[in-house]
Each structure stands twice: as structure tokens, then as C-alpha cells.
Amino acid sequence: VTEAEFLALLRPLATHAAARGLMDDAAVLAISGVGDLVLTHDVLVEGVHFLPDDPPEDVAWKLLAVNLSDLAAKGATPVGVLLGYPLSDADWDAAFVRGLGKALAQFNVALLGGDTVTGPRVLSLTAIGRAIIAPSRIGALAGDALWVTGMIGRAGLGLLGDPDHLDAYRRPTPRLTEGQTLGPIVHAMMDVSDGLLIDARRMADASGLAVEIDLDAVPVAGERMAAVTAGDDYELLFALPADIEPPVAATRIGSFATGSGLTLRDESGPVTLPDRLGWQHGI
Amino acid sequence: VTEAEFLALLRPLATHAAARGLMDDAAVLAISGVGDLVLTHDVLVEGVHFLPDDPPEDVAWKLLAVNLSDLAAKGATPVGVLLGYPLSDADWDAAFVRGLGKALAQFNVALLGGDTVTGPRVLSLTAIGRAIIAPSRIGALAGDALWVTGMIGRAGLGLLGDPDHLDAYRRPTPRLTEGQTLGPIVHAMMDVSDGLLIDARRMADASGLAVEIDLDAVPVAGERMAAVTAGDDYELLFALPADIEPPVAATRIGSFATGSGLTLRDESGPVTLPDRLGWQHGI
Numbered sequence: 001v002t003e004a005e006f007l008a009l010l011r012p013l014a015t016h017a018a019a020r021g022l023m024d025d026a027a028v029l030a031i032s033g034v035g036d037l038v039l040t041h042d043v044l045v046e047g048v049h050f051l052p053d054d055p056p057e058d059v060a061w062k063l064l065a066v067n068l069s070d071l072a073a074k075g076a077t078p079v080g081v082l083l084g085y086p087l088s089d090a091d092w093d094a095a096f097v098r099g100l101g102k103a104l105a106q107f108n109v110a111l112l113g114g115d116t117v118t119g120p121r122v123l124s125l126t127a128i129g130r131a132i133i134a135p136s137r138i139g140a141l142a143g144d145a146l147w148v149t150g151m152i153g154r155a156g157l158g159l160l161g162d163p164d165h166l167d168a169y170r171r172p173t174p175r176l177t178e179g180q181t182l183g184p185i186v187h188a189m190m191d192v193s194d195g196l197l198i199d200a201r202r203m204a205d206a207s208g209l210a211v212e213i214d215l216d217a218v219p220v221a222g223e224r225m226a227a228v229t230a231g232d233d234y235e236l237l238f239a240l241p242a243d244i245e246p247p248v249a250a251t252r253i254g255s256f257a258t259g260s261g262l263t264l265r266d267e268s269g270p271v272t273l274p275d276r277l278g279w280q281h282g283i
Numbered sequence: 284v285t286e287a288e289f290l291a292l293l294r295p296l297a298t299h300a301a302a303r304g305l306m307d308d309a310a311v312l313a314i315s316g317v318g319d320l321v322l323t324h325d326v327l328v329e330g331v332h333f334l335p336d337d338p339p340e341d342v343a344w345k346l347l348a349v350n351l352s353d354l355a356a357k358g359a360t361p362v363g364v365l366l367g368y369p370l371s372d373a374d375w376d377a378a379f380v381r382g383l384g385k386a387l388a389q390f391n392v393a394l395l396g397g398d399t400v401t402g403p404r405v406l407s408l409t410a411i412g413r414a415i416i417a418p419s420r421i422g423a424l425a426g427d428a429l430w431v432t433g434m435i436g437r438a439g440l441g442l443l444g445d446p447d448h449l450d451a452y453r454r455p456t457p458r459l460t461e462g463q464t465l466g467p468i469v470h471a472m473m474d475v476s477d478g479l480l481i482d483a484r485r486m487a488d489a490s491g492l493a494v495e496i497d498l499d500a501v502p503v504a505g506e507r508m509a510a511v512t513a514g515d516d517y518e519l520l521f522a523l524p525a526d527i528e529p530p531v532a533a534t535r536i537g538s539f540a541t542g543s544g545l546t547l548r549d550e551s552g553p554v555t556l557p558d559r560l561g562w563q564h565g566i
Contacts, residue, residue, distance in 0.1 A: 016393030045402030110299035112310035119328030
């Protein structure tokens with residue numbers, strides 16, 4: 001079945017408030033007197049999310065980074081990770097552990113446990129973080145401005161082999177510090193994992209609103225429409241009241257209004273939506 | 284590389300106390316004023332941990348049960364789970380979700396989130412639980428008695444096709460209530476996932492002690508030596524001071540002493556160790 005159909009099957013099982021109806025980037029478990037515990041789980045499959053000849057160090061980095069990006073989107077500080085790992089040949093395993101060690105040190109996160117198995121190269125990671133109060137993606141209000149950190153489209157160019165942007169694809173940097181700063185003040189926040197357009201529409205859908213993006217405002221690398229539909233940027237997308245400037249480096253790219261759906265414009269006026277808004281996968 | 288070699292590579296990355304040196308069944312994160320948060324992550328691979336023609340409902344049950352058994356071993360009450368799932372055909376997916384729903388309801392656990400992917404049938408689950416204080420497997424003391432819940436060897440018979448014990452193999456029952464009762468009073472506890480003998484020796488090794496098991500005392504299904512080296516029973520193995528009777532149904536099967544290693548005896552005297560003590564896999 002498709003992901004959407006599967007989620008529809010699963011949703012009745014997600015009875016806990018922490019599941020947020022399986023609509024958010026992460027589960028958020030409120031612990032009385034302590035704050036929010038944020039939990040996320042992402043899986044990378046060889047041949048799907050990475051290539052057989054990608055350096056194992058980079059696979060380890062990406063496995064960690066995509067999960068930490070989900071924590072960043074919830075304003076969380078990472079605590080630790082659990083690893084699900086298929087034992088492989090000695091060189092691959094050693095290189096993977098080297099890369100994982102570097103990435104864990106880079107983001108000040110510890111390995112807490114996990115499981116090793118025999119089987120195909122499917123790697124799973126669960127990341128746990130703590131937040132004072134974790135924003136969701138459903139809280140945008142009509143009149144809010146839409147903002148994004150960093151530059152969009154770099155990872156997409158890296159995926160196509162552009163040597164200037166290979167690192168953005170292979171070793172994305174989760175916006176942890178920005179997320180922690182923004183967490184308590186945003187109305188809604190998520191990371192841009194599947195493409196700016198599809199993710200902005202998801203935030204609008206989840207919030208029950210329409211969103212309009214000014215394509216001229218979006219800081220892009222490469223061709224404009226390719227950039228806003230490429231994924232893997234792991235920048236933060238967030239909604240703030242129109243009169244508030246965010247306390248982190250970010251660009252205002254649009255606004256929310258009553259209604260539904262995504263519309264695009266530039267200085268010439270309305271821009272037709274592309275057929276494909278981004279990638280569709282993942283809970 | 285082997286699991287032991289891989290763990291040796293990983294151990295320097297497990298710098299957080301919650302990792303327990305990657306020696307325990309689960310990670311245990313102490314939260315000030317709240318208690319212990321217990322986190323475990325297990326992966327099931329088609330063709331390794333289950334067969335392609337096993338009913339998907341049973342695969343779902345087992346995926347949940349093996350993780351909840353790790354929580355039981357730490358005396359934890361389950362809070363929720365995150366699922367990593369490869370989308371499949373409609374029948375398999377629907378049957379899996381049905382089975383998962385039944386199992387979650389049976390153990391009063393909620394689905395909190397996860398990830399869906401395209402790829403081979405490798406399923407991952409992370410379970411989160413809470414405990415007042417989670418016992419480890421390293422705390423046995425010389426003079427302690429070794430106890431086990433339930434009957435050993437049923438799952439092994441089920442794996443071989445014995446219809447009377449198929450359910451023990453396919454739908455094991457994690458000893459959650461027993462674990463919660465025992466958690467605050469045991470010196471050490473773990474679940475019997477890889478075989479009674481290998482798991483008892485692991486507890487002794489982790490505690491820096493020798494352990495002796497009286498084979499006549501072990502409640503077994505089927506042939507004695509087959510039972511104590513078969514895995515997947517998911518009973519609880521625990522160490523208690525010799526003068527304390529456990530407050531749950533369990534059988535005293537041995538004792539800890541200074542020294543190292545596992546020895547076996549029965550009413551005739553010492554029994555030679557079998558070449559194979561159980562399964563070796565998993566962190």
C-alpha cells in the first residue's frame with residue numbers, strides 16, 4: 001500500500017497524545033515537571049536512501065543527521081541514539097563506526113544502545129531529545145509569515161553530482177541550535193526533508209490553512225523550481241506572527257491565510273504549481 | 284565483523300551512563316525527580332528472525348513482544364513504540380497492522396511514530412518505558428540465588444513445529460507484570476532471549492561472578508539440554524539474595540559464587556557443558 005494508506009491504517013493505533021496523530025516529525029512525550037521528551041525513528045535503505053558505493057562514513061553521518069533534524073524541528077536538544085545495524089564486512093563496519101563516532105561527537109550525542117542483525121543493509125536509528133516545549137507542525141495561524149533557514153536546493157545539486165554541493169547532500173547539518181532558539185516562539189515548525197513546496201503545503205494542511213510562497217524571496221542554489229522541489233536540505237521551515245523577526249538567520253518566504261492549498265507567486269504574479277512538489281515517503 | 288567485534292568498536296561511542304556500556308538489554312536514562320526512562324530497539328529480518336510464510340500478524344506480535352520483553356527485564360511499564368516499516372503488498376500490510384493493533388492493545392501500549400520506507404522486509408521497533416529504578420544485569424552478588432519465571436524450551440519446540448508450543452514461539456508473552464514487581468528488589472535481571480545457559484553465563488560474566496545451574500531444577504518442555512540452549516522463551520532470569528523468596532511465580536535454578544564461568548550439575552553430580560550454549564546475536 002502507499003504510505004498515506006498505511007498511515008491511515010496505523011492512525012487508530014496511535015492513541016497516545018505523544019503520537020500527535022502521526023502527523024508530526026517526531027513523537028513528543030510530555031513528562032510532568034520535566035518538559036517534553038522528543039523521539040524520532042528513521043530508516044535508511046541501501047539503494048533507496050543511499051548508494052552501495054557511498055562512503056560508509058557518510059551513510060553514518062546521514063543516518064544521524066536526518067534523525068537529529070527531526071529533533072531540531074521540535075526545538076529539542078539531543079540526548080542519545082539507539083542504532084539498528086546489519087553486520088557487514090570488516091572494512092564497511094569499521095568505516096561506518098568511524099563516521100558515526102565523528103558525527104556523534106560533532107553534535108554532542110551519545111550512543112545509548114540498539115541491535116545488531118544479519119541481513120540486508122537497512123539501517124535504523126532512534127534519536128531521543130529534550131525540549132522545554134516542542135512546537136508542532138499544526139500550529140500556524142492565518143496572518144503568520146513563513147520563514148526558512150539557510151539555502152534551498154544545495155542537497156539536490158549534490159545528489160546530481162555537483163562537487164560544490166556534494167557535502168550538503170552527503171553530510172547535511174541539522175539546524176539544532178536554530179531549532180532550540182526557535183522552539184519556544186514559533187507557531188509551527190518542521191524540517192525541509194522532502195522539498196520546500198511539499199513540506200510547506202504539509203504545514204498548511206496540518207494547520208488547516210492556505211499558504212502562499214514568494215519564489216523570488218526563497219534563497220536557492222541552482223534552478224529555482226528544481227531547488228524548491230528537491231529534498232534533503234534539512235533546513236527549518238517555521239511560522240511566526242507577521243510582526244516578529246526571528247532571532248536566527250532566516251528568510252521570510254511567504255504567508256499563511258484562511259483557506260487551503262499552496263499557491264506560488266513571483267514579481268510577475270502567480271506561478272503555476274509544478275506537477276511534482278517533492279518526495280513522498282516517510283511517516 | 285562479529286557482533287562482539289562490532290560492539291568493541293561501538294563501545295567508545297557509548298559515553299553516556301544511560302548506555303550502560305552496551306552491556307544491558309536496554310538503555311536506561313535517569314530523569315531527575317521522575318525515575319528511569321528505559322529505551323530498547325530490536326530489528327527483525329525476514330529469513331533470519333521470521334520466515335517469509337509466517338503470518339504477518341505473528342510477525343507484528345513478535346516484533347512488539349521481543350522489545351517489551353527487554354522493558355520487562357528492566358522492570359519498566361511500557362509507554363509507547365516507534366515503528367520502522369517497509370511498505371509491502373496490501374494484504375501483508377493490512378494483516379501486519381491488524382496484528383500490531385491486537386498486540387498493542389494486549390499490552391496496553393500506544394504507537395507513537397516511526398518511519399515507512401521502500402525496501403527489503405526488515406522491521407524495526409523502539410520501545411519506551413518507565414521504571415522507578417531499572418535493575419541491570421551486572422548486579423548479582425556472590426551467594427545470590429538464580430531464579431527463572433515460567434518454563435524453558437517451549438519456544439524451541441514451537442520453532443521445530445510442535446503444534447502445542449507454536450504459540451510460545453510465534454506469540455511470546457513478555458513478563459511485564461513480573462518484571463515490574465521484581466524490578467525494585469532483584470540484584471540483577473535480564474530476559475532469556477538467546478537461551479538459558481548463554482544468558483545465565485552473560486549475567487555471571489557481567490557481574491564478575493561464577494554461576495552454577497542445577498539442571499534438575501529447571502522447569503523444561505521437551506529434552507533437557509535442548510530446552511536450556513533454545514532461545515526465544517522471553518522468561519525472566521534474576522538474582523536474589525538466597526534468603527528471599529520472589530513475590531512472583533518462579534523457580535530457583537542455581538546460585539552465584541566468586542569466580543567465573545558457568546557450571547552445570549544434576550542429582551548425579553557435575554554435567555559437562557554443551558558445545559553450544561545458545562544463540563549469539565543482538566546488542
